[in-house]
Amino acid sequence: MNRAYQEAGQRSLAKTLRTSGVLAMSLALVLGLWSWPGLAAGGQGDGTAQASSTAQNGPVVVTVNGDPITQEQFYQAMEERVGKPILDLLITEQLIRQEAAKEGVTVTPQQVDDQMAQIRSQFPSEAEYQAALAQNQLTPELLRYQVEMSLLVQGLSRHGVTVTDQEVTDYFNANHAQFDQPAKVRVRHILVDTEQEAQDIEKALTGGADFAALAKEKSQDPGTKDQGGELGWITQDQVVQEFGDAAFKLKVGEISQPVKTQFGYHILQVEERQEAVPAKLAEVADQIRQTLLQQKSKDPQAIIDELKAAAKLDFKWARYADLYTAPAAQAPPAEGSETAPQAESAAPAPGASAPGGSPGTPAPAQQPGSSGK
Numbered sequence: 001m002n003r004a005y006q007e008a009g010q011r012s013l014a015k016t017l018r019t020s021g022v023l024a025m026s027l028a029l030v031l032g033l034w035s036w037p038g039l040a041a042g043g044q045g046d047g048t049a050q051a052s053s054t055a056q057n058g059p060v061v062v063t064v065n066g067d068p069i070t071q072e073q074f075y076q077a078m079e080e081r082v083g084k085p086i087l088d089l090l091i092t093e094q095l096i097r098q099e100a101a102k103e104g105v106t107v108t109p110q111q112v113d114d115q116m117a118q119i120r121s122q123f124p125s126e127a128e129y130q131a132a133l134a135q136n137q138l139t140p141e142l143l144r145y146q147v148e149m150s151l152l153v154q155g156l157s158r159h160g161v162t163v164t165d166q167e168v169t170d171y172f173n174a175n176h177a178q179f180d181q182p183a184k185v186r187v188r189h190i191l192v193d194t195e196q197e198a199q200d201i202e203k204a205l206t207g208g209a210d211f212a213a214l215a216k217e218k219s220q221d222p223g224t225k226d227q228g229g230e231l232g233w234i235t236q237d238q239v240v241q242e243f244g245d246a247a248f249k250l251k252v253g254e255i256s257q258p259v260k261t262q263f264g265y266h267i268l269q270v271e272e273r274q275e276a277v278p279a280k281l282a283e284v285a286d287q288i289r290q291t292l293l294q295q296k297s298k299d300p301q302a303i304i305d306e307l308k309a310a311a312k313l314d315f316k317w318a319r320y321a322d323l324y325t326a327p328a329a330q331a332p333p334a335e336g337s338e339t340a341p342q343a344e345s346a347a348p349a350p351g352a353s354a355p356g357g358s359p360g361t362p363a364p365a366q367q368p369g370s371s372g373k
Contacts, residue, residue: 058070058072059071061073061074083320084320084323087320087323088323091308091311091323092304092307092308093149095304095307095308095311096149096152096153096156096307097152099156099303099307100152100155100156103156103159105155105156105159106155107148107151107152107155111151112144112147112148112151115147115150115151116140116143116144116147119143119147153300154297154300156298156303157297157298157299157300157303158293158296158297158298161293161296161297163289163292163293163296167292168281168285168288168289168292171291171292172279172281172284172285172288176278176279179279180276180278180279181276181277181278181279182235182236182237182276183235183236183248183274183276184233184234184235184273184274185233185234185247185248185270185272185274186231186232186233186234186270186271186272186273187232187234187247187268187269187270187271188211188212188215188224188228188229188230188231188268188269188271189215189219189224189229189231189243189267190211190214190219190221190266190267191219191220191221191263191264191265191266192218192220192267193220193265194264195258195260195265197218197265198258198265198266198267199258201218201267202255202256202257202267205255205267205269211229211255211269212228212229212230213228215227215228215229216228220264221263229269233272233274234247236248240262242259242260242261243259243261243266243268246259246266246268247268247270250268250269250270251270252270252271252272252273253270253271254269255267255268255269256268256269308324
């Protein structure tokens, strides 16, 4: 039990949601709070831990070599270890729901459905999605509950916040370059160790040799040679400068002279070209609006701290009276468990991601392809 609570509470699904910018602002807070098994339906549990027999001190949960562990022992140990953090999360949930009702902040099933679909889209397959849930002690139902709470917190943080059309326009004008689509070329290359080898390949290609066949035979880039040297679409800042400069000077179909980089000598050929496309405000206005809303939003933790400070709490159990005046009892870290991952900052400024945004895109100052040579 201790291990399950610790892993579910601290490991949560934050690491699988980092790319979900819509909720990133509140995930760090909410996923740490509502990752406790059995609380997705209001703290009632799933009712599966029913005793199958009774002993003198109450129902028995399990016997160990004939010796019983009773329901009373089980509940007492659970309360001693995680009673305070669970009570804190239940109070927090109640305060959030009360404040949301007071301010008219609601979350519709469709909003939750949309966010669940966005989360699922981050995984290449259903198997990987289910594995991530299992690794974090989550079920789809509990994840859905977390998403709902996250959206409520986000709604409170944005309550009363407005972004005008003029603010959107001003942001666009001040950050126009972030939204422009840069020029791209689809390129293939052959990498060799010496200039003489590169010159020989250039001569063979200009004489009519097949580029793909030569790449498979001669190239020293294991990341592209088996694909006939195909690197795919690149922007100039995604590759080392010498490679980028040469590629963007070539006409479609043209073979380059040897290009020296830190990796060796390249022969390039551009197969297609797309010119730069200036961004249009209408195409990115919604993205900008979300960024500005996020920048203006109130910190979710500050909201909860204020709600707790203003709440009238009447503790009927004296042992919990110091819940917010003494350090809360924490379950000790489970052996081998991970530290809770930090949620990323709420969405990055529009256009801040690498051009193309696809995994495996060559980063600036890296060798074209994926050889890592």
